[in-house]
Amino acid sequence: MNRGIDAVLLLDGRESVEQLLAFTRQLDRESALRALGEGIQANPLWIRMKGARLAARAWPEPMVAAFGHFTGEQKSLLADLAAQLREVLEHHRYIDYPAAELAVERLATALRARFGEEALTRFRYTAIPRGGWIVLGMLSYLLDLRPDQIGVPEPGVAESGESQPWVVVDDCALSGVRFQQFLQRCDTPTVIFCPLFAPGELCRAIERVEPRVLACLNAEDLRDVAPDWFGATYPRWLSERREQIGEEAYWCGIAEYVAFAWCEPEAKYWDAEAGRFQAGWNAWPPSLCLKRRVQAARLRAEAAGTAEEGLAQAGIALQSTEPGPLKSAARVLGVPIGESIAVAHFPRASAGSAPCFQLDPTAADMWRALLNSGSLEGAIALLLEDYAVAPEALRRDLAALVAELEDIGVLVRR
Known part of the structure; x- marks a missing residue:
């Protein structure tokens, strides 16, 4: 061995x-x-x-x-x-298509309650690729959106004088990084961010930090699991986490695990040697x-x-x-x-x-024969089908292996 x-x-x-x-x-x-x-x-x-x-x-x-x-x-x-x-x-929270439809219905209800049916007919709608477009497709049926309401903001929207908000849809927001990148690319003056699933603390932080965000509405809150994970060491972890992700981050928690029938959000880990997060x-x-x-x-x-x-x-x-x-x-x-x-x-x-x-290969064959037969005699019979060896010599070698494996605790008799 x-x-x-x-x-x-x-x-x-x-x-x-x-x-x-x-x-x-x-x-x-x-x-x-x-x-x-x-x-x-x-x-x-x-x-x-x-x-x-x-x-x-x-x-x-x-x-x-x-x-x-x-x-x-x-x-x-x-x-x-x-x-x-x-x-x-x-x-874990797995969102299949029927569950996603129900969540999108709750998101549509939240939008109607916040802005009213008539205002929603004037808003423009876009999504964060790629899961956001799946959610927006469902939302467009529930809100009966016109084709001209759905699109991608063009550069120079701020200069064009367009005043209507753009509703930005995503399937989930775990840290807000993708939404932050959207804001950096687009100059839309007013935005309503609608992640289907997101921590409530993250939504409130986005509303507080981003002056262009009129509202951040989700269908369902995701729980912050970091306090449970780290227990008594949570304060120290939180301090290190803030240093790692920087002051630009909206929120420092860890959202509970969620996945959709179309995608599983990419997990990250901190690579101390590289000094950055990796997939x-x-x-x-x-x-x-x-x-x-x-x-x-x-x-x-x-x-x-x-x-x-x-x-x-x-x-x-x-x-x-x-x-x-x-x-x-x-x-x-x-x-x-x-x-x-x-x-x-x-x-x-x-x-x-x-x-x-x-x-080694011979001992491996003996191991397989022992487990497949469950007895010394049965293993000998199986091995003699493939090995041209005297039965007594095989019995001695096999018994010695069994004794050694029993001695170290990997093989037992029941």
Whole structure:
């Protein structure tokens, strides 16, 4: 058994099966883990982790781990992913098309209540690409907008004497950066910002800071999860956060996780070495999100067409149900690495990495035979189908491996 491969736990079994099924919208554990694996692998961060593999088991509790030779920075990114998965499985908000329609109805009601039906017929309407145009399309039917009311503000609007407000629609606002960029590009004198989902504190901050903004209306508030995430360290985190994002930021919180049937907002992480925010992890299964499906297909095509060796491998190694009485221990995960198998045992209190060893090709065949048959005799019968060796010699070697694996706790008898 050779050591040296890293194993980082991403889903540690503390999350309930119900949360996993609800997040992936799957009917069984195995399908849910495959969907979760597809979501992890549809990330540029994952693709760049050369030689990395995902492994999972559904029973007795769902677990997922990443195996590979990881740098310190990559281990930190995987730790961020693990924390993100814990949060989104417990607190996530998925907006499918029917839910989006209901939210847009609430937004239309808020606009009517604030400005009146007649004023809305005089306003102009635009959107922040690309999700905003989907929301604006729904809103245009509910407000019965004319085609000439919808468009993109032309340069020089301020000089043209146009006085009617432009209603700027988006599917969500998590920090207000995209809206801030819109204001920098357009000189419209009066703006009403309408993100479908946004933290209420962010909307109020935009109204307070931006003199051109007549109102900032959303359909539903997003919760700030930062106080819960950081607990007693929240004041220190908030101070560091303000330094990172600068004084120009509207709001320093972290909005709860939200995704739409058309896209999942891009996550960010602070790259201390680069001194800026970089694209982080997205977690939603591609089957639930159009943008993620396109991204997953593009990444697969790039990986297949690249000449670069050792890119992270697609597909999740899902351990099958073991017949017993010889079984892998409850928190053991293994993944094929070439002709060998990497095996890691994550203790109950484990968080992050765990000791990992690699079985050579012969020992890997023995491991598979033991788990597939559940007994020493059954494993011998399976191995004799492929190995031309004396049965007694095979029995001795296999018994020695079983004793070693039982001694270190990765193989148990039930």
